[in-house]
Amino acid sequence: MIRLLRIELTKIIYNRTFWIILGLYVLLMVPIAFQLEDFLNSISINGGADPKQEPGVPLGSMLLQNSSIFSYPDVWHYISYLASWFKLLLAIILIINITDEYSYKTLRQNIIDGMNKWEIIGAKQLVILLLSSFAVIMVIVVTLIVGSAAEGVNITEGSSIVLSYFFSLILYLNFAYLLCTWLKKSGFVISILFLYTLVIENLISFQIPDNVSQFLPMNLLESLVPNPVQKILGQSVGYTLSATHIGASLVYTSFFIVLIYWMLKKGHVGK
Amino acid sequence: METVLTTHQLSKHYGSHHALKGISLKVEQGSVFGLLGPNGSGKTTTLGILLDIIPQNKGSYTWFGQKPSHQLRKQIGSILETPNFYGYLSAERNLKISAEIKEVPFSDIDRVLKMVKLFDRRKDKFKSYSLGMKQRLSIAAALLGKPQVLLLDEPTNGLDPQGIAEIRELIIAIAEQGVTIILASHMLDEVEKVCSHVAIIKNGSLIVQGRVDEILDKEPTLELKADDMDLLLLTLKEFALVKEVKLKQGSYLVKLSESISNAEINTYCFNKGVPLTHLVSKKKKLETHFLEITN
DSSP: OHHHHHHHHHHHHTOHHHHHHHHHHHHHHHHHHHHHHHHHHHSEESOOSSTTTSOOEEHHHHHHTTSOTTSTTHHHHHHHHHHHTTHHHHHHHHHHHHHHHHHTTHHHHHHHHTOOHHHHHHHHHHHHHHHHHHHHHHHHHHHHHHGGGOOSSOTTTTTTHHHHHHHHHHHHHHHHHHHHHHHOSHHHHHHHHHHIIIIIHHHHHHHSOHHHHTTSHHHHHHHHSOOTHHHHTTOOOOOOOOHHHHHHHHHHHHHHHHHHHHHHHTTOSOO | OOEEEEEEEEEEEETTEEEEEEEOOEEETTOEEEEEOOTTSSHHHHHHHHTTSSOOSEEEEEETTBOOOHHHHTTEEEEOSSOOOOTTSBHHHHHHHHHHHHTOOTTHHHHHHHHTTOGGGTTSBGGGSOHHHHHHHHHHHHHTTOOSEEEEESTTTTOOHHHHHHHHHHHHHHHHTTOEEEEEESOHHHHHHHOSEEEEEETTEEEEEEEHHHHHHSSOEEEEEESSHHHHHHHHHHSTTEEEEEEETTEEEEEESSOOOHHHHHHHHHHTTOOEEEEEEEOOOHHHHHHHHHO
């Protein structure tokens, strides 16, 4: 395991693209997390032609009804949800990492040199774990900073959603891994990932009942870290960790990994 | 002698195209085994199967008499087609990954880099290397951990004459250390110069397999001339070992059923009263043989 980790770290640490996209992830997420409330408040509703005379109601205050979204326990949910918007960048890092192995033909060289196919998959699972753990740490750090104004509250309350967020990333990144093994070229993979996420799964969802469609992989991501809009609208729908959804995500993840193994065995190791 | 590799009826088809039609090979320890065939004959497919990156449809193979596994692959240094490395990593870091996979200590990296004369450029990125250097780096990677078997697929492909000569010298030097080498090539002279054994394949079928000198010597031919050509013909037809006599450009091409010395045939003809004016023993070149059997 340590050996696989060292192999993958050597590939990652000296890869400039990896650091650029990871930097972009941090640069985009942090300021947006810190400034969303200001941004919401900068939009006035029902204001007059001249804002100075008829100031209107700031959207943020209206939505939040004078309670900050930056307060515990909801801040955990809010930051996790916000972070989940940037998961595509994590997927792109992974997609480049894996499709590079096809374009450099290093996947087949790694096998020739003596890795078996489970080790190949295990090594990439470590990359997925690293990326997901990094994303979770980001959520924890941002939440603690954003929520630092709070006093006398139990800051761990509501933090269980972070676990849910972690499993949603593992699922999402393994879905990307599956597409990489199937399509081998980063452009195709990113296009199909978009197409599936935005179009195909929605089309399927329309055809089947809601209680089934919520378990389609991308809908499942949404169920694991649901949109906190009800909370923002003041309806206190407390988030509870759903063992069913986490279980479903693990079933999908395992299924994707088995499919990847099957493809590698069938010779999907690059030409 | 121990057998390093045995394949039994390896077959592979891509859709309706049969790339391999039951190839059975045997490679003995210490030999330099050439897998010779024109482009598209199935050489790389064969090696791909032996390295577990192409699944065969039928047939089986053993390495060192054992069922193939990734652990056994660590003891085989292999190059398949092009050199495959991470372009953004230096030669040294690329070899660290190879060493890590093969579970070979990093201390071996300097040795192999020096062997292929890349030690001074070890800190440079792989993508800045010339083709010859890339090829040499892949040989360095294959040499990590002093494997007992090297499997090389067209190792001189795309190199300039100097590069080709360097690689061949390196292969011969490694073979002299007792390492078994399996060399796939479409170049006859390469196989002729480097290999002790050869298997010729065409369109996915094995045509012939054996020692290079045996295949070379298979049908020895003599070129003879005498002042009295008619008498020479009669004399030759009486000679027991002669299989066939053909007139070609004013001299007789004589095929023999087995190899005999020039002195022997000369004495025979002289005793029959036909002094030879021209006598050349023509070993059948592998090239002629190769073209004959592959056309």
